[in-house]
Amino acid sequence: GPAFPEELLWLLCVRPTESGPGMTTLGVLAKSTVSRLHLDRNLVREIPARLGSLTDFLLTVDMNPVKHPPPDVTARGWPAMFEVLREEFLKYEKKLEENAANYNNMLHNNTTLPVWMAPPLVPGTTADDLDD
Numbered sequence: 001g002p003a004f005p006e007e008l009l010w011l012l013c014v015r016p017t018e019s020g021p022g023m024t025t026l027g028v029l030a031k032s033t034v035s036r037l038h039l040d041r042n043l044v045r046e047i048p049a050r051l052g053s054l055t056d057f058l059l060t061v062d063m064n065p066v067k068h069p070p071p072d073v074t075a076r077g078w079p080a081m082f083e084v085l086r087e088e089f090l091k092y093e094k095k096l097e098e099n100a101a102n103y104n105n106m107l108h109n110n111t112t113l114p115v116w117m118a119p120p121l122v123p124g125t126t127a128d129d130l131d132d
Contacts, residue, residue, distance in 0.1 A: 032057040039064065047074075049092055052085030 032054040044064040051059065059078050066074045069084045107113075 031055050047081060047085065049085050049088035052082060052087070052089035054082075 035056055036058045038060045040060055040062040042061075042064055044061050044066055046068045047059070047061065047066065051057070057078075059081065061074055064074075069081050073080050073084050
């Protein structure tokens with residue numbers, strides 16, 4: 001099973017980054033199904049950037065060996081952690097969308113593959129999206 005409590009943090013998001021149309025949240029914050037999570041005095045070492053996609057959520061990780069976000073950020077509490085995680089999460093999603101668009105563009109421009117052999121396009125992103 002998952003390593004509690006660190007793996008629990010991955011389960012809090014209502015919409016994982018790999019799901020849904022376009023595979024990303026498109027910058028829309030999701031309301032967490034959990035409003036507060038106190039993981040004080042545990043062995044949490046890393047808080048996933050995915051938590052930067054949540055609203056109406058409070059996380060405390062006092063007395064933990066947290067390495068990411070850095071200790072000076074975690075010491076300032078959830079608002080400071082959220083700011084860092086949100087920025088990382090949006091960068092991750094942007095990179096995911098860019099990779100999907102590049103992959104789809106490569107498939108679209110590949111004239112050597114017969115149509116029946118071409119892998120499916122990544123959902124939500126077309127070769128036309130690269131022209132923006």
